Amino acid sequence: MARKPAKKILNRTKARRAQAASRPSHKKAKSPHKYIFVIGGVMSGVGKGVATASLGTLLSAKGFKVNLVKVDPYLNVDAGTMNPTEHGEVFVLDSGLETDQDMGNYERFLGRDLTADDYLTSGMVYKSVIDRERALGYGGKCVEAIPQIRDEIVGRYERAAKINGSDISIIEVGGTIGDYQNIMFIEAARVLKIRHPHDVVFMVVSYLPTPGTLGEMKTRPTQNAINQLSSYGVTTDIVIARAATPLDQRRKEKIATACNILPKRVISAPDIESIYDVPVNFDKDKLADIVLEALDCPEPPHQPQLDMNEWRKMARGIKDHAEHEVHIGVVGKYFNTGDFILSDAYISVLEAIKFSAYANKVKAVIHTVNARDFEIAANGEGFAALDKLDGIIVPGGFGSSGIEGKLAVIKYAREKKIPYLGLCYGMQLMTIEYARDVLKLDNAHTTEIDPKTPHPIIDIMPDQREKMARGDYGGTMRLGLYPAKLSKDTIAQEAYSYFNGKKLPKATTSIKERHRHRYEVNPKYIERLEKAGLVFSGRSPDGRLMEIAELPRDKHPFFLGTQFHPEFLARPLMPHPLFTEFVKAAKERKGRISN
Numbered sequence: 001m002a003r004k005p006a007k008k009i010l011n012r013t014k015a016r017r018a019q020a021a022s023r024p025s026h027k028k029a030k031s032p033h034k035y036i037f038v039i040g041g042v043m044s045g046v047g048k049g050v051a052t053a054s055l056g057t058l059l060s061a062k063g064f065k066v067n068l069v070k071v072d073p074y075l076n077v078d079a080g081t082m083n084p085t086e087h088g089e090v091f092v093l094d095s096g097l098e099t100d101q102d103m104g105n106y107e108r109f110l111g112r113d114l115t116a117d118d119y120l121t122s123g124m125v126y127k128s129v130i131d132r133e134r135a136l137g138y139g140g141k142c143v144e145a146i147p148q149i150r151d152e153i154v155g156r157y158e159r160a161a162k163i164n165g166s167d168i169s170i171i172e173v174g175g176t177i178g179d180y181q182n183i184m185f186i187e188a189a190r191v192l193k194i195r196h197p198h199d200v201v202f203m204v205v206s207y208l209p210t211p212g213t214l215g216e217m218k219t220r221p222t223q224n225a226i227n228q229l230s231s232y233g234v235t236t237d238i239v240i241a242r243a244a245t246p247l248d249q250r251r252k253e254k255i256a257t258a259c260n261i262l263p264k265r266v267i268s269a270p271d272i273e274s275i276y277d278v279p280v281n282f283d284k285d286k287l288a289d290i291v292l293e294a295l296d297c298p299e300p301p302h303q304p305q306l307d308m309n310e311w312r313k314m315a316r317g318i319k320d321h322a323e324h325e326v327h328i329g330v331v332g333k334y335f336n337t338g339d340f341i342l343s344d345a346y347i348s349v350l351e352a353i354k355f356s357a358y359a360n361k362v363k364a365v366i367h368t369v370n371a372r373d374f375e376i377a378a379n380g381e382g383f384a385a386l387d388k389l390d391g392i393i394v395p396g397g398f399g400s401s402g403i404e405g406k407l408a409v410i411k412y413a414r415e416k417k418i419p420y421l422g423l424c425y426g427m428q429l430m431t432i433e434y435a436r437d438v439l440k441l442d443n444a445h446t447t448e449i450d451p452k453t454p455h456p457i458i459d460i461m462p463d464q465r466e467k468m469a470r471g472d473y474g475g476t477m478r479l480g481l482y483p484a485k486l487s488k489d490t491i492a493q494e495a496y497s498y499f500n501g502k503k504l505p506k507a508t509t510s511i512k513e514r515h516r517h518r519y520e521v522n523p524k525y526i527e528r529l530e531k532a533g534l535v536f537s538g539r540s541p542d543g544r545l546m547e548i549a550e551l552p553r554d555k556h557p558f559f560l561g562t563q564f565h566p567e568f569l570a571r572p573l574m575p576h577p578l579f580t581e582f583v584k585a586a587k588e589r590k591g592r593i594s595n
Contacts, residue, residue, distance in 0.1 A: 033161050034168045034199050034295045037189045039234075040176040041206030041225030046242040047278075048205045049102035051269070052172040053109035054279040055203075058288035059168055060110060061308045063300025067164035068106040069118050069157065069171040070099065073181035077123040080477075088344035092516045092568055093119070096480025102172065104348050104568070109279070111306065111571050117160040122181060125152050145184065153188035167301060177204070177225045183232065190233050201237045201294045204229065205269075208243040208251070217243055219251050223258040237294050238287075239266045246270045265290055276315040276572060283308060314572050317358045324362040326586040328353055329389040331369040331409050333402035349395045349423065352570035356579035359501060360587050371402030374409050383412050390593075391419040391558075391586030394426030396516065396565060400449045407433045414551075419558040419585035421578070424517050427549055427561025428458045431521055431529065438532050448519050459522045478515045482540070482564070484547040485510050490537035491560055492548045495581035500574060511538070513547075513564035520563070521546040538562070558585035 038052045049070070056066045076082060079090045080098035091104040095116040107114055129152050133143045161169045171189070175182045193200040206222040226236050236259045241247045247268035256263040267285050272278065282288070330353075332346055350366055357364035367389065374382065386392065392413045394406050406426075410433045413420040422430045428446055435444040435457045443450070446458035461478070486493040486509055496508040521529075526536065526546065533555060538548030550560040562578065570576035 031167070031298050031301070032196065032199050033166070034201075034297060035157065035161075035189075035192060035196070036168065036170045036201050036203060036291060036295070037186075038170060038172045038203050038205060039186065039229065040173075041204050041229075042176065042209075042221045043207050044176055046205060046207045047269070047275075048172050048174075049105050050275045050278050051203075051205050051240050051282075052102070052170050053105045054282050055287060055291065056106065056170050057109045057279045057306060057311065058283055058308075059170075059291070060305040061311070062288055062292075063302045063304050064167045064297075065165065065302055065305070066110070066168050066170060067118060067160055067166040068110065068114065069120070069160050069169060070102045070106070071171060071173045071182070071185050072100050072119075072121045073173075073175050073179065073185060074121060075123045075126070076121060077127055078119075078121065084345035089347045090516070091348065092479060092514050092565065094481040094514065098479065098516070100174070101344060101347050104351075105275075108351060108571055111573055115160075115163060117156070117163050120153070120156050122184075125149060125156070128152055146187070149184055150188050150191060153185055154192055157188065157192060168295070168297075177229045186229075186232055186234060193234070198296055201291060202229075202234055203238040203240060203291075204236050205240040205242060208241055208247070210244055217245070217247070217251060219254050219258075222255060226255075226259050235260070237261065237265065238290060240269050241266055242269045244271050265294070274315060274319055276311070276318060279308070280312055280315055310573060314358060317361075318354050318363075318572075320363065324587075325365050326357065326360075326362050326390040326583060326590050327365045327367060327388060328391045328393065328583075328586060329367045329369045329386065331371050331392060331394045331406055333371050333397060333399075333406075346395050348565070348567040348570065349393060351572075352567040352576055352579045353393070353583065355570050355572050355575035356583040358572075359575045359580050360583045362583065362587050362590075364583065369409070371405035371409070374405035375402065383408075386412055386418065387416065389418060390590045391421070391582060393421045393423065393582075394429060395567075396424035396426065398425070398448070403429065403449060407436075411437060414556065414559055417556055419582055419589055420556075420560070421558070421582040422549075422561030423567065424515075424563060424565055427563050428519060428521070430559070430561045431534070431549055432457050434532070434534050435525065435529065438534075439528060446519055455525070456522050457525050458519045460519050477518050481512050481514055483510060483512050484538045484564075485541055486548075487535070487537045487539075490535060490548075491550050491553065491558065491581065492537040492578070495577040498577055498580075501580075510541075513562070513566060514568040515564045517563065521549070557589065558582055 038048055040048045052068055056068050059066045078098045079087065079100050089101040090098050091101050092098055093116060094113050097116040097119060099119045103114060103119055129143065129148050132138065157169065157171060173182050173185050204226055206225055208217050208219060208222055210217045229236060239255055239259060241255065252263045252266040255266045267287055330346060330349060353364045353366060386409065392409060394410060406429050410420065410430050432444055432446060435441045435455060441455040443453055444455035444457045445453035447453065447456045447460060486496060493507055496511055497504050523544065530536065533551065535550050535552060536546045537550050539546060547563050566576045566578045570579060
């Protein structure tokens with residue numbers, strides 16, 4: 001059989017390819033990744049983090065996969081060594097990375113865990129570049145802020161998007177416009193905008209003051225801030241106008257004119273009772289639609305990952321039930337900062353209480369209790385105020401300040417049968433108090449405070465001693481997600497065997513929780529403590545480390561402490577079971593007292 005000429009075969013192949021190319025493709029092209037940068041104007045602390053988390057919530061509810069990134073411009077490598085009274089709570093991720101408290105808001109609003117790549121600091125960036133330079137990673141080139149530092153930041157923005165597999169990244173740049181330390185992060189965002197001109201949007205969250213002597217809301221500080229951002233080569237696309245009261249149309253138009261944007265892109269964000277109302281208010285102003293329009297986004301690629309109806313119901317419920325209140329005291333030492341009360345040091349604890357109060361159909365009235373007030377007072381004088389509380393929480397902390405006051409409060413809660421929840425340090429102190437009062441071990445203590453105590457009930461982990469001796473405090477802690485096993489027929493197992501108020505088919509026998517601590521219950525005292533009635537209902541899988549301590553219900557309605565931080569995994573739509581069980585006990589105490 002004669003072979004067909006090669007030229008004819010080639011021409012026929014070309015024709016078939018051309019015909020195939022002309023047919024409409026049924027495969028949907030993947031749209032480019034989108035970036036939203038959230039930058040602050042005028043002053044810090046006006047809600048950039050909540051605005052970022054709220055926008056992420058709305059976009060998730062529309063069917064976009066979102067990752068949220070927090071940029072902290074300080075030179076600390078992470079947030080672990082910073083004082084809570086200056087910087088607020090240190091929030092720990094599953095990975096063990098110690099981060100800014102905004103990461104906690106991100107997780108709570110999105111209802112999922114974030115990765116270590118969703119957080120970066122100037123310290124991280126500079127350390128990475130310097131380490132690479134020392135390892136000859138730049139091939140002998142001169143290493144400078146531009147391009148090496150800038151490109152490292154751009155690479156981290158892009159890597160976070162890739163690792164999360166998200167459609168949209170929302171990146172909050174800490175500080176405010178004009179802060180010297182955040183200029184490089186804004187420069188990296190500008191470069192990203194040049195490379196992807198249709199895929200990057202800049203949103204400014206700015207404060208509009210209303211001076212008392214004038215009684216008029218002023219837009220000029222915001223206009224000046226946005227003009228300064230323009231001097232960096234960045235054009236503002238959307239403005240979130242924070243103020244004590246809603247913005248009127250006239251001021252929206254003034255800001256819009258100054259920023260060269262439409263008035264509808266100026267979103268009013270007045271002060272509100274609950275941060276969980278922010279997504280609801282933004283939704284009324286169509287913020288997500290405005291952002292998607294600015295990004296030229298296609299149809300949502302996924303099913304909604306969050307139900308806004310459920311969110312609205314939760315936001316209402318947290319504020320409702322005023323006729324059914326429980327009074328919860330949070331005993332800490334980080335509340336006083338000058339003439340103010342700093343609740344940010346315990347923000348995850350306070351939010352976890354609210355979520356579980358909602359689950360129990362009550363409203364939590366939270367009282368800040370300064371531990372130092374109880375350091376000198378003996379049971380009786382000064383302690384009567386605790387009788388008015390339906391529950392007491394001693395959260396985590398470090399150091400000796402206020403410790404005797406906390407121990408006195410714990411003893412009072414145990415003896416008066418007031419529901420008690422101890423978190424990390426709160427569990428360690430409850431164990432020390434039990435050893436002192438029940439076992440009669442005078443001067444029992446933690447070696448963190450008293451290295452020469454005759455009874456080191458709480459002691460440092462042996463493998464950390466060498467690091468501590470060198471003065472290397474970064475990396476000496478047990479950080480991140482660890483497993484634990486639960487004992488049968490305990491309060492802890494009962495609590496974990498319920499999910500959102502519904503009992504699971506099988507009792508829970510193992511859990512995973514986030515940790516942040518150096519010291520543990522000393523194994524030498526565990527047997528004596530148990531014989532005296534204290535139950536260690538949660539342990540590490542190898543049985544060496546005590547994770548949960550409690551008293552049986554026939555001894556106390558709820559007296560329980562955790563070595564881990566359950567507040568880090570509490571979510572508005574998925575309250576933490578231990579907090580829920582604690583609030584339930586507080587509600588029952590309230591009912592007994594009322595009757």
